Amino acid sequence: MTTEERLKKLERELAALRGILAESLTTRRVCLVDKRGKTRALLSAGVFGGQPALTLLDEAGQIRATLNLQGGRPSVILSDEKGRPRTALRVDADGPTLGLLDDKAQIRAALRTDAGGPVLAMSDQKGQIRAALRVSKAVPSVVLVDENGKVRATLRVNADGPVLAMFDERGKRRAMLIADADGPRLSLFDVEDERGRKPKKGR
Secondary structure, eight states: OOHHHHHHHHHHHHHHHHHHHHHOOOOSEEEEEOTTSOEEEEEEEEEETTEEEEEEEOTTSOEEEEEEEETTEEEEEEEOTTSOEEEEEEEETTEEEEEEEOTTSOEEEEEEEETTEEEEEEEOTTSOEEEEEEEETTEEEEEEEOTTSOEEEEEEEOSSOEEEEEEOTTSOEEEEEEEETTEEEEEEOOTTGGGTOOOEEEO
Protein backbone atom coordinates (compact mmCIF):
# COMPACT_ATOMS: atom_id res chain seq x y z
CA MET A 1 0.00 0.00 0.00
CA THR A 2 1.42 3.32 -1.06
CA THR A 3 1.53 6.43 1.06
CA GLU A 4 -1.24 7.97 -1.04
CA GLU A 5 -3.45 4.90 -0.54
CA ARG A 6 -2.83 5.00 3.23
CA LEU A 7 -3.86 8.68 3.34
CA LYS A 8 -7.05 8.00 1.41
CA LYS A 9 -7.90 5.11 3.75
CA LEU A 10 -7.30 7.31 6.78
CA GLU A 11 -9.53 10.02 5.32
CA ARG A 12 -12.32 7.48 4.79
CA GLU A 13 -12.00 6.26 8.39
CA LEU A 14 -12.08 9.82 9.72
CA ALA A 15 -15.15 10.61 7.62
CA ALA A 16 -16.92 7.51 8.97
CA LEU A 17 -16.00 8.49 12.55
CA ARG A 18 -17.34 12.02 12.05
CA GLY A 19 -20.62 10.51 10.76
CA ILE A 20 -20.96 8.35 13.86
CA LEU A 21 -20.30 11.31 16.17
CA ALA A 22 -22.82 13.44 14.29
CA GLU A 23 -25.57 10.84 14.66
CA SER A 24 -25.15 10.07 18.37
CA LEU A 25 -24.94 12.15 21.52
CA THR A 26 -24.36 10.80 25.01
CA THR A 27 -25.37 13.07 27.88
CA ARG A 28 -27.65 13.20 30.94
CA ARG A 29 -29.38 16.44 30.01
CA VAL A 30 -30.45 18.15 26.79
CA CYS A 31 -31.97 21.62 26.92
CA LEU A 32 -33.80 23.16 23.96
CA VAL A 33 -34.25 26.93 23.88
CA ASP A 34 -36.26 29.28 21.69
CA LYS A 35 -34.91 32.19 19.68
CA ARG A 36 -34.87 34.34 22.84
CA GLY A 37 -32.83 31.80 24.77
CA LYS A 38 -35.67 30.61 27.00
CA THR A 39 -35.80 26.93 27.88
CA ARG A 40 -38.80 25.30 26.18
CA ALA A 41 -37.95 21.61 26.40
CA LEU A 42 -35.75 19.54 28.69
CA LEU A 43 -34.72 15.92 28.19
CA SER A 44 -32.99 14.51 31.23
CA ALA A 45 -32.14 11.29 33.01
CA GLY A 46 -31.71 12.54 36.56
CA VAL A 47 -34.71 14.64 37.62
CA PHE A 48 -37.10 11.82 38.58
CA GLY A 49 -34.88 9.52 40.60
CA GLY A 50 -32.51 8.94 37.71
CA GLN A 51 -35.37 7.99 35.38
CA PRO A 52 -35.66 9.56 31.91
CA ALA A 53 -38.05 12.49 31.54
CA LEU A 54 -39.14 14.91 28.85
CA THR A 55 -40.42 18.26 30.13
CA LEU A 56 -42.09 20.97 28.01
CA LEU A 57 -42.33 24.59 29.19
CA ASP A 58 -44.35 27.56 27.94
CA GLU A 59 -43.08 31.05 27.18
CA ALA A 60 -43.44 32.06 30.84
CA GLY A 61 -41.19 29.21 31.98
CA GLN A 62 -44.01 27.14 33.50
CA ILE A 63 -43.90 23.38 33.14
CA ARG A 64 -46.93 22.41 31.03
CA ALA A 65 -46.25 18.78 30.12
CA THR A 66 -44.04 16.01 31.45
CA LEU A 67 -43.43 12.51 30.14
CA ASN A 68 -41.44 10.31 32.50
CA LEU A 69 -40.81 6.88 33.95
CA GLN A 70 -41.28 6.37 37.68
CA GLY A 71 -40.47 2.94 39.00
CA GLY A 72 -40.65 1.60 35.47
CA ARG A 73 -44.18 3.01 35.04
CA PRO A 74 -44.70 5.53 32.22
CA SER A 75 -46.74 8.63 33.02
CA VAL A 76 -47.82 11.85 31.38
CA ILE A 77 -48.68 14.98 33.40
CA LEU A 78 -50.35 18.05 31.87
CA SER A 79 -50.34 21.32 33.85
CA ASP A 80 -52.21 24.61 33.61
CA GLU A 81 -50.77 28.08 33.03
CA LYS A 82 -49.73 28.30 36.71
CA GLY A 83 -47.81 25.05 36.57
CA ARG A 84 -50.41 23.10 38.57
CA PRO A 85 -50.93 19.47 37.46
CA ARG A 86 -54.46 19.07 36.06
CA THR A 87 -54.30 15.80 34.15
CA ALA A 88 -52.26 12.69 34.88
CA LEU A 89 -52.06 9.48 32.88
CA ARG A 90 -50.04 6.49 34.05
CA VAL A 91 -49.77 2.80 33.22
CA ASP A 92 -48.88 0.28 35.91
CA ALA A 93 -49.06 -3.51 36.19
CA ASP A 94 -52.84 -3.44 36.77
CA GLY A 95 -53.64 -1.18 33.82
CA PRO A 96 -53.92 2.49 32.79
CA THR A 97 -55.32 5.28 34.98
CA LEU A 98 -56.37 8.75 33.88
CA GLY A 99 -56.84 11.36 36.63
CA LEU A 100 -58.35 14.85 36.39
CA LEU A 101 -57.28 17.29 39.13
CA ASP A 102 -58.72 20.59 40.33
CA ASP A 103 -56.75 23.80 40.92
CA LYS A 104 -55.72 22.50 44.38
CA ALA A 105 -54.16 19.36 42.90
CA GLN A 106 -57.00 17.21 44.28
CA ILE A 107 -58.08 14.32 42.07
CA ARG A 108 -61.74 14.92 41.19
CA ALA A 109 -62.26 12.26 38.55
CA ALA A 110 -60.36 9.08 37.73
CA LEU A 111 -60.86 6.63 34.90
CA ARG A 112 -59.23 3.23 35.30
CA THR A 113 -59.40 -0.13 33.62
CA ASP A 114 -58.05 -3.39 35.02
CA ALA A 115 -58.86 -7.09 35.04
CA GLY A 116 -62.20 -6.32 36.73
CA GLY A 117 -63.29 -3.87 34.03
CA PRO A 118 -63.40 -0.09 33.55
CA VAL A 119 -64.19 2.23 36.47
CA LEU A 120 -65.00 5.95 36.51
CA ALA A 121 -64.82 7.50 40.00
CA MET A 122 -65.69 11.11 40.92
CA SER A 123 -64.63 12.77 44.16
CA ASP A 124 -65.58 15.90 46.13
CA GLN A 125 -63.27 18.73 47.15
CA LYS A 126 -62.00 16.70 50.12
CA GLY A 127 -60.96 13.80 47.94
CA GLN A 128 -63.84 11.56 49.07
CA ILE A 129 -65.22 9.38 46.28
CA ARG A 130 -68.90 10.31 45.88
CA ALA A 131 -69.88 8.48 42.71
CA ALA A 132 -68.54 5.54 40.73
CA LEU A 133 -69.53 3.95 37.44
CA ARG A 134 -68.24 0.46 36.71
CA VAL A 135 -68.70 -2.35 34.23
CA SER A 136 -67.72 -5.69 35.74
CA LYS A 137 -68.38 -9.02 34.03
CA ALA A 138 -70.77 -7.31 31.58
CA VAL A 139 -72.80 -5.86 34.49
CA PRO A 140 -72.88 -2.02 34.56
CA SER A 141 -73.39 -0.38 37.95
CA VAL A 142 -73.50 3.05 39.58
CA VAL A 143 -72.67 3.70 43.25
CA LEU A 144 -73.49 6.96 45.08
CA VAL A 145 -71.71 7.75 48.36
CA ASP A 146 -72.38 10.41 51.01
CA GLU A 147 -69.79 12.78 52.53
CA ASN A 148 -69.04 10.23 55.28
CA GLY A 149 -68.10 7.52 52.82
CA LYS A 150 -71.33 5.55 53.27
CA VAL A 151 -72.95 4.00 50.21
CA ARG A 152 -76.43 5.52 49.88
CA ALA A 153 -77.61 4.24 46.52
CA THR A 154 -76.64 1.63 43.94
CA LEU A 155 -77.99 0.94 40.49
CA ARG A 156 -77.00 -2.08 38.44
CA VAL A 157 -78.33 -3.91 35.43
CA ASN A 158 -78.20 -7.69 35.77
CA ALA A 159 -79.15 -10.24 33.15
CA ASP A 160 -82.66 -10.33 34.68
CA GLY A 161 -83.09 -6.53 34.68
CA PRO A 162 -82.21 -3.34 36.58
CA VAL A 163 -81.98 -3.13 40.38
CA LEU A 164 -82.03 0.12 42.36
CA ALA A 165 -81.16 -0.02 46.07
CA MET A 166 -81.14 2.82 48.62
CA PHE A 167 -79.45 2.84 52.03
CA ASP A 168 -79.69 4.96 55.18
CA GLU A 169 -76.85 6.84 56.89
CA ARG A 170 -75.78 3.65 58.67
CA GLY A 171 -75.48 1.71 55.44
CA LYS A 172 -78.68 -0.29 56.01
CA ARG A 173 -80.75 -1.07 52.95
CA ARG A 174 -84.13 0.68 53.18
CA ALA A 175 -85.61 0.44 49.68
CA MET A 176 -85.13 -1.66 46.57
CA LEU A 177 -86.75 -1.38 43.15
CA ILE A 178 -86.47 -4.31 40.73
CA ALA A 179 -87.75 -4.69 37.18
CA ASP A 180 -87.45 -8.15 35.71
CA ALA A 181 -89.52 -10.68 33.75
CA ASP A 182 -92.07 -10.83 36.61
CA GLY A 183 -92.61 -7.06 36.43
CA PRO A 184 -91.57 -4.15 38.64
CA ARG A 185 -91.33 -4.66 42.41
CA LEU A 186 -90.70 -2.13 45.16
CA SER A 187 -89.52 -3.37 48.54
CA LEU A 188 -89.34 -1.12 51.61
CA PHE A 189 -87.33 -2.11 54.67
CA ASP A 190 -87.58 -0.80 58.21
CA VAL A 191 -84.58 -0.52 60.50
CA GLU A 192 -84.95 -4.06 61.81
CA ASP A 193 -85.50 -5.78 58.48
CA GLU A 194 -81.77 -6.39 58.04
CA ARG A 195 -81.93 -8.72 61.05
CA GLY A 196 -84.37 -11.09 59.46
CA ARG A 197 -87.85 -9.57 59.53
CA LYS A 198 -89.88 -9.82 56.35
CA PRO A 199 -89.71 -6.56 54.36
CA LYS A 200 -92.78 -4.62 53.35
CA LYS A 201 -93.52 -4.94 49.64
CA GLY A 202 -95.52 -2.90 47.21
CA ARG A 203 -96.34 -2.90 43.54
